[in-house]
Amino acid sequence: KEDSGTKTWNVSLITMDSMDQHWVSCFEGAKDAAKELGVTVTFDSPDTKDDNKQIEKINNAVAAGKDGILLAANAQDAPVAALKEAQAAGVKIMYVDSPANFDTLRLFATDNREGGKKIGERLLQELKAQSVTSGKIGIIGVNKATESCNTREYGFRDAFEGQGYTLLETQYCDGDATRAKEIADNYIAQGCVAVYGSNEGSTVGAGNAAKEALAAGIKVIACGSDASDTNKQLIKDGALLCIMGQNPYQMGYKGVYAMVDLLNGKDLGGYQYVDTGVNVIELSNVAQF
Amino acid sequence: MEKNGLLKRQLSKQGMRQVFTVTCGLIALCIAFGIINPLFFSQRNISNLLRQIAPIILIGIAQSFVLITGNIDLSIGSVVGVSTMMSATLMTKGMNPWLAAFFTLLVSLLFGLVNGYLVAGFKLPPFIATLGTMTIGRGIAQIVNNNYNTGAINTIEKTAEAVDRFRNFFYYGKFLGIYNGVWIALAVFIVFNFILNRTKSGRYLYALGSNPEAARLSGVNVLKTTTIAYLVSAFCSYLVGITQCCSAGMGAMDAGNSYEMYGVAASVMGGVSTLGGTGKLIGTVVGACIWSVLQNGLQFANAPVAIRNIVIGIIIIVAVLLDIIVRNRKPKLADSKKQ
Amino acid sequence: MEKNGLLKRQLSKQGMRQVFTVTCGLIALCIAFGIINPLFFSQRNISNLLRQIAPIILIGIAQSFVLITGNIDLSIGSVVGVSTMMSATLMTKGMNPWLAAFFTLLVSLLFGLVNGYLVAGFKLPPFIATLGTMTIGRGIAQIVNNNYNTGAINTIEKTAEAVDRFRNFFYYGKFLGIYNGVWIALAVFIVFNFILNRTKSGRYLYALGSNPEAARLSGVNVLKTTTIAYLVSAFCSYLVGITQCCSAGMGAMDAGNSYEMYGVAASVMGGVSTLGGTGKLIGTVVGACIWSVLQNGLQFANAPVAIRNIVIGIIIIVAVLLDIIVRNRKPKLADSKKQ
Amino acid sequence: MQDYIVQMNQICKSFPGVKALENVSFDLKAGEVMALLGENGAGKSTLVKILSGVYTKDKGEITVFNELIHNMTQKIANEKGIAIIHQELNMCQHLTVAQNIFLGREPVKYGLIDNKRMNKDSRAILEKLGVSIDPETITGSLQVSKQQMVEIAKALSIDAKVLIMDEPTSALTSREIDELFNIIRNLKSSGCGIVYISHRLEELTNIADRVTIMRDGQFITSGSYKDFTMDQIIAHMVGREIKEKYPHVDCEVGEVVFEVKNINAGRMVRNVSFNIRKGELVGIAGLMGAGRTETTRAIFGADPKENGQIFLNGKEIKINNPKNAIAAGIVLAPENRKTDGLCIKLPVRENISLPNLDIISNKAGVVKLKNDYKMSEKAVQDINIKLPTVDVNAENLSGGNQQKVVVGKWLSGNSKMVMFDEPTRGIDVAAKVEIYHLMNKLKREGIGCLFVSSELPEIIGVADRIIVMCDGRITGELSRNEATQEKVLTLATRFENKISN
Numbered sequence A: 001k002e003d004s005g006t007k008t009w010n011v012s013l014i015t016m017d018s019m020d021q022h023w024v025s026c027f028e029g030a031k032d033a034a035k036e037l038g039v040t041v042t043f044d045s046p047d048t049k050d051d052n053k054q055i056e057k058i059n060n061a062v063a064a065g066k067d068g069i070l071l072a073a074n075a076q077d078a079p080v081a082a083l084k085e086a087q088a089a090g091v092k093i094m095y096v097d098s099p100a101n102f103d104t105l106r107l108f109a110t111d112n113r114e115g116g117k118k119i120g121e122r123l124l125q126e127l128k129a130q131s132v133t134s135g136k137i138g139i140i141g142v143n144k145a146t147e148s149c150n151t152r153e154y155g156f157r158d159a160f161e162g163q164g165y166t167l168l169e170t171q172y173c174d175g176d177a178t179r180a181k182e183i184a185d186n187y188i189a190q191g192c193v194a195v196y197g198s199n200e201g202s203t204v205g206a207g208n209a210a211k212e213a214l215a216a217g218i219k220v221i222a223c224g225s226d227a228s229d230t231n232k233q234l235i236k237d238g239a240l241l242c243i244m245g246q247n248p249y250q251m252g253y254k255g256v257y258a259m260v261d262l263l264n265g266k267d268l269g270g271y272q273y274v275d276t277g278v279n280v281i282e283l284s285n286v287a288q289f
Numbered sequence B, C: 001m002e003k004n005g006l007l008k009r010q011l012s013k014q015g016m017r018q019v020f021t022v023t024c025g026l027i028a029l030c031i032a033f034g035i036i037n038p039l040f041f042s043q044r045n046i047s048n049l050l051r052q053i054a055p056i057i058l059i060g061i062a063q064s065f066v067l068i069t070g071n072i073d074l075s076i077g078s079v080v081g082v083s084t085m086m087s088a089t090l091m092t093k094g095m096n097p098w099l100a101a102f103f104t105l106l107v108s109l110l111f112g113l114v115n116g117y118l119v120a121g122f123k124l125p126p127f128i129a130t131l132g133t134m135t136i137g138r139g140i141a142q143i144v145n146n147n148y149n150t151g152a153i154n155t156i157e158k159t160a161e162a163v164d165r166f167r168n169f170f171y172y173g174k175f176l177g178i179y180n181g182v183w184i185a186l187a188v189f190i191v192f193n194f195i196l197n198r199t200k201s202g203r204y205l206y207a208l209g210s211n212p213e214a215a216r217l218s219g220v221n222v223l224k225t226t227t228i229a230y231l232v233s234a235f236c237s238y239l240v241g242i243t244q245c246c247s248a249g250m251g252a253m254d255a256g257n258s259y260e261m262y263g264v265a266a267s268v269m270g271g272v273s274t275l276g277g278t279g280k281l282i283g284t285v286v287g288a289c290i291w292s293v294l295q296n297g298l299q300f301a302n303a304p305v306a307i308r309n310i311v312i313g314i315i316i317i318v319a320v321l322l323d324i325i326v327r328n329r330k331p332k333l334a335d336s337k338k339q
Numbered sequence D: 001m002q003d004y005i006v007q008m009n010q011i012c013k014s015f016p017g018v019k020a021l022e023n024v025s026f027d028l029k030a031g032e033v034m035a036l037l038g039e040n041g042a043g044k045s046t047l048v049k050i051l052s053g054v055y056t057k058d059k060g061e062i063t064v065f066n067e068l069i070h071n072m073t074q075k076i077a078n079e080k081g082i083a084i085i086h087q088e089l090n091m092c093q094h095l096t097v098a099q100n101i102f103l104g105r106e107p108v109k110y111g112l113i114d115n116k117r118m119n120k121d122s123r124a125i126l127e128k129l130g131v132s133i134d135p136e137t138i139t140g141s142l143q144v145s146k147q148q149m150v151e152i153a154k155a156l157s158i159d160a161k162v163l164i165m166d167e168p169t170s171a172l173t174s175r176e177i178d179e180l181f182n183i184i185r186n187l188k189s190s191g192c193g194i195v196y197i198s199h200r201l202e203e204l205t206n207i208a209d210r211v212t213i214m215r216d217g218q219f220i221t222s223g224s225y226k227d228f229t230m231d232q233i234i235a236h237m238v239g240r241e242i243k244e245k246y247p248h249v250d251c252e253v254g255e256v257v258f259e260v261k262n263i264n265a266g267r268m269v270r271n272v273s274f275n276i277r278k279g280e281l282v283g284i285a286g287l288m289g290a291g292r293t294e295t296t297r298a299i300f301g302a303d304p305k306e307n308g309q310i311f312l313n314g315k316e317i318k319i320n321n322p323k324n325a326i327a328a329g330i331v332l333a334p335e336n337r338k339t340d341g342l343c344i345k346l347p348v349r350e351n352i353s354l355p356n357l358d359i360i361s362n363k364a365g366v367v368k369l370k371n372d373y374k375m376s377e378k379a380v381q382d383i384n385i386k387l388p389t390v391d392v393n394a395e396n397l398s399g400g401n402q403q404k405v406v407v408g409k410w411l412s413g414n415s416k417m418v419m420f421d422e423p424t425r426g427i428d429v430a431a432k433v434e435i436y437h438l439m440n441k442l443k444r445e446g447i448g449c450l451f452v453s454s455e456l457p458e459i460i461g462v463a464d465r466i467i468v469m470c471d472g473r474i475t476g477e478l479s480r481n482e483a484t485q486e487k488v489l490t491l492a493t494r495f496e497n498k499i500s501n
């Protein structure tokens, strides 16, 4: 890696899977940064969330002679050994969204627990405002193994600690909006006062179910995560109270900038966690996002 | 040569007995869930549940048609994905929803056509042919909106109202107090059940699955018949995709993931053999009901996810085992003839 | 009744021809990827690629054994999950890794046993029986560590070193410059290929798949033979699960999700029929290679994700189509016998 | 002179490794029965399959109704009125009888299948054939012989001008055969040309007008049936003379080798008891559905039995499944080669060694390939199976040769008691004699030997003792000296109600 100034760096972005909107946005940011910097970024995520597939993608990236890997670790421990091998082969590593238990210089991420908690607190405020002081709350998760979403869910649960509400057993929808809507319908039929979705698909489902229930005169509040167009529309429609907006674009964008700096031999100092920010998006501020 | 009425004859026919046992199982299941949580039988949940069953019925019919011919369709889930993504993308671009649905229909049917030709024309093993189109389909679902899920389909002013009517038609609207989606599934069931039981094409589907060589020697057009089965499958999957687009109000690239297996589960629980030649659509409907009731009821029972999987697995096995036990009384281990 | 040597005899057999065509396809694929990105053939990637092929070979062998008997095993992926989660959980609790692996082996084999009994003993359709055990298995994988993925398996001081040796043995270590996982897959292939081709049990597996009734009347113990197939399948899946535990250094509840389909893909591309009675394990190995080379090579070619799916789908179809075209020269539409 | 309605000239057809037909010529006139004769694997089925468009010829000319047809397909064959009854049963097992009969040409009313008419018409056709089958029963639940009648009914329901019958009688017994012959005569008088393939040569006297004889894929001769003696026909078929059609060897009859006592298994096996002595060959005769097959299956453990005892060399043995039986040295060559006898997709070699793997493998269960080949090649020689190598799949053999494989696989072990169920079904004269010789050899070696047959001349010709069954019971026993066709038939029709009368 001699004449570092003129070299076109090859960076591999490996996220948890390749279909989730969140990751695609992250790649968009990375691509824009790459264009500005004149380097190449490829999106090498596995097709589904699977630790082993992610490890293979890392190994492949190393074998394919990539200079850097931007990783969103599917599980904290799983990719550690592969990352060690990668580092030994001279590949630079940084994290976006979710870190692994392996030291790198940067992590660009949202504080998911904090974000989940903020949504919970906002919901609590609204429930109190509507003078609903008890009742069941349904939670829609992605699947048991997606740590970032689970973390959000824990944050959400944190906010309701000791507040007199019953948080029901989490139901998983695999990120499928249709399945999420069915789950939300079932929650509402059980008399839930609120439904929370921990990712984009589950929030869309929760929002659609709430919208339908509200139209039928049933009072229920839906909230969730991920500021997709559809979710923002659902806020405007009055179906969603609020969503936790992250900034995956920034993760990818800043990630590539930092990576190129590192590759160009710039001194980045020690480990740094860059919070890409959480926003509680609701009707009052949705136009800004 | 008794003349004891059609019902008895129908019941005595192979397959109908299994439908009967499985229906008993379904009823037992419902009662159990009702006892665990009386809200299960609430008006709201019943209509809710019916709407959840509808797409599984469609998927089940899709897979049943193909299974009856002795083949399998793994591309069902992908066609759902393509259908959702394509219709949603076109609508977000401001196309009239009915027109968008029409173009999507053409693309979806193309999958059926290709599957039929690969399997019957080129004699590819159906597992491989449809595994291929399944993967291709998923790729297409991703490429349609340039690797993004679509935004909300009702944001374009010009078509917003039409889109909302469209969404009501397929999902949110009710007719006689029952959601439209249920009526659609019912209509599809009646039409395809009729085709299967009363028309030549239906007869040929069974013949093909029972003995392809004999069917061919009797002048059955194997290519045409196989293609019909795959077209029906693609059509039903298309409907599910459109429904999902309407329900979510957006297109998701991974919509319909692994639905093909739900289709197999519903079909086989209802007595359709994966070896071809046997099975009734009404059985598939019952199978679909069991599947959906399980999902719904276990949520009402507030069961943790791991327990839920174990219970579902056991009930899938028991539902079919029941029939075998009823048939044999004591099932002799590895003794009597394999089906 | 020529005596022209075994090799020629073997090659002339049905199935071997398909292995040959598909191998040609594989070579073409490798050359293409090598041209697109010369690093594909780098020493590092070759050994990397081999290690990625190894589990697919194991999964392929697992599914092939069952397919040859005319059945199917949908529980493969779940057994992988159970094996990963259970071994990892036991290790995080401080158990010696080899002991943990042993207990996990017993549980995994239980799946094979149950599958065999459900299918051959109780005559459940294999699709339903193994769909049931698949769901149950996933539930067990979730329940093992109380609904959580495990933490790192090498954090307990007492066993940390043993765990690291264990991980090296299955995944990270090398022997003669080649990763141990590859040697393990090779050994499994050699042993099971020998069993399939040279032993009584192997003959019985084929006979059962070809005509279960004729096999039974020839004194084949249907229950035992079917169970052997499912046990082999469970054993190979177990090995993959252990390997995944070693590679990740932790247990993930959804490990192995839908691996059973990769097994079907590898098997059928290599010439194993889903109808039973035919196929060679060497074909499955070639099929597994194609599958893995595609995943690896497309990453090397920097192909966008959606395109990747489409390319994989097309190549799955073409790989098998190739053989059919070679066989028929001009494949007559709907004319010759269905396989 | 009548016009030729079918002329086939210089037809050639090869399969991988086999020249099935070499310059074969064949013709057929309206209103005649042309018997097509030849050994197993002579190419008879191949020839008629070419005529009906199932296979395409490599070379040669086909003229039908004076029209040269270059590319015979099934569709053209149908249009020309050529119907074929295939040698192998070819039914959709899951469909009803009527659905099978009308498959591909269902009667339609308002665009829908007219089930009523279909069932009515089927019933009429079946009645004309003299069989009582409910057209609404599922075909797969019928006995093989009934299925064969359905297959015949199906061909008859098309008003065919050329009707090809490829061994229609191999699965039938005398009553149905008589009905079939009546129908053939009727068809003949209405101007239909019939191609008739059979290995039951004694049938020919009843119906054949002309014969065409083939051997090894080649045309040998043809001419008026009257111009040949049976011995000449056989000589043309097999290329040599066969002196004894039913060879019989007298052996000293020793002690009882095998005995069954009071076996009951369902409705078709009721209180069956009999024994077999050293040095005798016992035949079981009876009408279709007499329960002979069920009896052998129950003994062999293929079907569960309610009670009864089985003794081999005086020792009682327990048989719960075929594996027990084989381990004890009792074997059964089943009746239906396609469903029970063969693994069609496996090589002939593996089929033959399947029940004998214990003999040719070592203690660890590894099969010794050399012995494997030796065993199958010996079987191929012993009963003269015609095949390119023992590694071809069983599905590529002619029907008769498949049957020989079924018999061969049970002769390769070290059995103490061998049961054959219709062993000569579909086998040519010469090979039948080989099989009789083999049974005689077993008998000489002191191995118990029992065979079920529906061919009375055969059973009377080779058996030392004949057990006759009717309606699931043994109705009598005849020794070789007292057996006549009449006596056997009397016993075979002794139904229960007749006894009480």
Ligand SMILES: Nc1ncnc2c1ncn2[C@@H]1O[C@H](COP(=O)(O)OP(=O)(O)OP(=O)(O)O)[C@@H](O)[C@H]1O
Pocket: D015, D016, D018, D019, D020, D038, D039, D040, D041, D042, D043, D044, D045, D046, D047, D087, D386, D387, D395, D396, D397, D398, D399, D400, D401, D426, D428
């Ligand atoms: N599909 C096939 N593939 C390969 N070889 C075949 C095939 N069908 C027939 N043969 C071969 O062609 C030859 C003629 O077979 P054919 O079935 O015509 O005989 P056949 O005269 O009908 O005999 P049988 O009396 O036994 O029915 C045989 O050697 C047979 O092995």
Ligand SMILES: Nc1ncnc2c1ncn2[C@@H]1O[C@H](COP(=O)(O)OP(=O)(O)OP(=O)(O)O)[C@@H](O)[C@H]1O
Pocket: D140, D141, D142, D143, D144, D145, D146, D268, D286, D287, D288, D289, D290, D291, D292, D293, D294, D335, D336, D452
């Ligand atoms: N309902 C049925 N289901 C399955 N197999 C049947 C059924 N009925 C008869 N079979 C089988 O079909 C075969 C043919 O029967 P077949 O007509 O030869 O009668 P059989 O009892 O064998 O009498 P015989 O040998 O005297 O003709 C037998 O193996 C019999 O077991």
Ligand SMILES: [Mg+2]
Pocket: D044, D045, D046, D087, D166, D398, D399, D400
């Ligand atoms: Mg023949």
Ligand SMILES: [Mg+2]
Pocket: D292, D293, D294, D335, D421
């Ligand atoms: Mg019989």
